[in-house]
Amino acid sequence: MTAASPTDPTPRAPEDRGSVVISVDAMGGDRGPAVVVAGMAESARKNPEISFVVHGDEAELSRLIARRRDLAGRCDIRHAPGVVTMEDKPSQVVRKGGDSSMWAAIESVRSGEAGAAVSCGNTGALMALSMLRLRRLPGVNRPAIACLWPSKNPQGFNIMLDVGADIRADAPDLLQYAMMGASYARNGLMVQRPRVGLLNVGTEEHKGRPELKEANELIAAAADSGGFDYLGFVEGGDLPSSRVDVIVTDGFTGNVALKTGEGTAKLVGEFLRAAFANSIMSKFAALLAMTSLKRLQKRIDPRRVNGGIFLGLNGTVIKSHGSADATGVSAAIKLAFTLAKSGFQDRLAARVAQSAAASAGTGGEAEAAS
Amino acid sequence: MTAASPTDPTPRAPEDRGSVVISVDAMGGDRGPAVVVAGMAESARKNPEISFVVHGDEAELSRLIARRRDLAGRCDIRHAPGVVTMEDKPSQVVRKGGDSSMWAAIESVRSGEAGAAVSCGNTGALMALSMLRLRRLPGVNRPAIACLWPSKNPQGFNIMLDVGADIRADAPDLLQYAMMGASYARNGLMVQRPRVGLLNVGTEEHKGRPELKEANELIAAAADSGGFDYLGFVEGGDLPSSRVDVIVTDGFTGNVALKTGEGTAKLVGEFLRAAFANSIMSKFAALLAMTSLKRLQKRIDPRRVNGGIFLGLNGTVIKSHGSADATGVSAAIKLAFTLAKSGFQDRLAARVAQSAAASAGTGGEAEAAS
Structure with a gap:
C-alpha cells in the first residue's frame, strides 16, 4: 500500500x-x-x-x-x-x-x-x-455472481444475479440473492430503494417451478425489512427495462440469459455494421452518423458494464472480462472503488444476516438502508 | 376447403x-x-x-x-x-x-x-x-414449442426448442427435442444435415445439471441415425451463431432466453433510434442511411421470425405472436404452408418413433433424411 x-x-x-x-x-x-x-x-x-x-x-x-x-x-x-x-x-x-x-x-x-x-x-x-x-458470510448457503445489464433506468444498468456461481438455487438462496442484489444496487448504483423482480416464464403467480413460488412468497415477506420494493415475477424481456432494478434468478438461467443478451447485442451490432458497409451512400451516411453511432456503441458497450461481482463472501471480489481492454479494466476498478468506499461489505453482511433470519421466519424490523 | x-x-x-x-x-x-x-x-x-x-x-x-x-x-x-x-x-x-x-x-x-x-x-x-x-405423438412425453432465432447462418435463422411448452425436461425429452428440431430444420429451413447443440452454462462435458450430462450422451449416440451432427454443449452466445442450427433446452431456460433476446434486440433498436434522433446532422445521416437501416430492421424484425411451432402432436399448429401485424401473420402462414407441403408431420412422427427407440437403447439404422 x-x-x-x-x-x-x-x-x-x-x-x-x-x-x-x-x-x-x-x-x-x-x-x-x-x-x-x-x-x-x-x-x-x-x-x-x-x-x-x-x-x-x-x-x-x-x-x-x-x-x-x-x-x-x-x-x-x-x-x-x-x-x-x-x-x-x-x-x-x-x-x-x-x-x-x-x-x-x-x-x-x-x-x-x-x-x-x-x-x-x-x-x-x-x-x-x-x-x-x-469464506462465505455467516448464513450464506450459495454465494452468487451479480452482473450489470444495460437498461433504460436512470442509473443506466440493472443488476442480475446469480449469473453463474452455482447452477442451482433454492428458495432461501433466491431470497438472499434479492437481499444482496438490493444492497449492491444501493451501494454500487446509488438506487435508494431498489425494485426487485424474480425471473420466471410468466408474471402470473401460479407459473413456474415450485422453488420459484416459494421464493416469491419469501421475498415478498422480506421486502419491507430489506428496504426494497418487490415486483413479483418478471420475464426475460424485463431485463433491460426501467420497471425493475434487480433481477433474481438461479445461476444456470442467469448465465444463459447473460450470454444470450451479449450474443444478441453483438449480432445486432454486426448487422448494423454490415448494413452501413453496403453502399457508397450508406458509408457516407455512416461517416456523418459517426457521433450517433459512437453514442450508441457507448450505451451497449460490454466494456462499460464490465465487472461481475461475487456476493456472499467475507470480502469484495470483482471479476473483469478475460478479454477486457484498458477501458474495461478501468470500469471494473471503478466498480471496486465505489463499493470499497461505500463500506458495501459490512452493509451486505448485515443484510445477509437479516435474510437468514427472514428465511427462518424470524424477520426483524426495518433497519436503516444498507 | x-x-x-x-x-x-x-x-x-x-x-x-x-x-x-x-x-x-x-x-x-x-x-x-x-x-x-x-x-x-x-x-x-x-x-x-x-x-x-x-x-x-x-x-x-x-x-x-x-x-x-x-x-x-x-x-x-x-x-x-x-x-x-x-x-x-x-x-x-x-x-x-x-x-x-x-x-x-x-x-x-x-x-x-x-x-x-x-x-x-x-x-x-x-x-x-x-x-x-x-394428442401427443406415440412416444412423446413432453411436446415442445420451437421458435426461429435470427442467425448468421445461410438460412437466416436458427431453431430453439423448447421455448415454453413445459418448464421441465428430462434427458429423453431433450433427445426428442433434438430429433424434432432437426426434422423441423430439414423441412422448414431446408437444412439437409442440421447441427444440433445442447444449451448449457459452459461447453466442457463436466458442466451443468445431471439431466444435461445424460442428454449429452443420449443425443450423441442418436446423431448418426437421426441424420444430424451433434456439437455437444453450446452457450447462450451461440444462439445466433453460424456454428449451430438447432439449440435444444428445457422450456424454462428456452423461454427466458427467447424473451431476453427479444428484449435486448428491442433495447438496441431503441438506443439506435435515440442516437439518430439526437442532432440535425445525425437526422440527416439517418435519412441517407434509410436503406441500410431498413435492411438492418428487416434482419432483426421479429415479425419475420414469427411462428412458434408446437412439435410432438398429431398435427402441425403454428402460434403467431398475439400482436403480429399482416406481415407477421403472413410469415406464420408461410411457415405453415412450407411444413404442410413438405409432409413434415409424417416425417416428424417417424423421427419421434426413432428417438423413443434410441432412448430405450434400441436405436436402429440410419433412414432416409426426414
Missing part, C-alpha cells in the same frame, strides 16, 4: 490521495498485464482517491508501471510467480495455486489491506479461490 | 391452385381479425398454391374477405361464435372453449382437411387445446 509519493507529478489534497486501496491481479487475463496496467492508469488519472496493491511478475509490472505517470507512487507491487490460466481447472488452482497472483490478490482483501480485489482471470478459479480464502 | 373458383380474378395452373390448405383462427389476436385477413391476403397474393379454412365470426369475416381480391374463391369461412381471449385460463378454455374459433381451427387439422393451423391467440390455451384435440 502506498500513500502519496513526493515524486507524484500532480499532487492533490492529501486527505483523499490514494485512500482507497484496490487489490489487482495483473496476470491471467487474455491480453496480459500491459492492458491491466493501462486500465489502472486510466482509473488513477480520473480518481485521486485510488491506489493499488498489484500482484504478478515483479520485473514486468515494475517496467509497465514505471511508464505510466498516473501510477507514480500509487502502486505497491507484490511479486507472485504463478499465473492461473484460462484452461486451469478450479480444483487444481485451489490445491496448487498458492503462489499465483490471483491467490495473492484475494489475500490482500482477506488481510484487510485492500477494500476490494479485481481480476481478469479464469472465473471458475477466481470463484473457487475466493470461496476458499474469504 | 375451396378449390379455384370461376370468379377468381387471376386464374393460375389448376394443379397448384389452392392445393395446400391452411386452417386459420382469425380471432383472439391483439389486433383482431382484420389484420389476420390482411396477412392471409398477403400470403395468397404471393403463393398460388395456398387456400384457407378460416374460423371466426362469419359476418365479420365475410365482410373482411370480400374486400380482398387476392382471397377471392380461396377461403372457406366457418362460423365460430366463441373467442378465446388473452386473459382466459387454459383450463377454462379446455372445458368451455368448444365453440371457439381456436378449437375449430385445430379441429380442421385433426380431421385432415387442413395441413396445418395458425393462430395469433393465447399461447397457453392454444397449447392446451392442441394437446387435448390432437
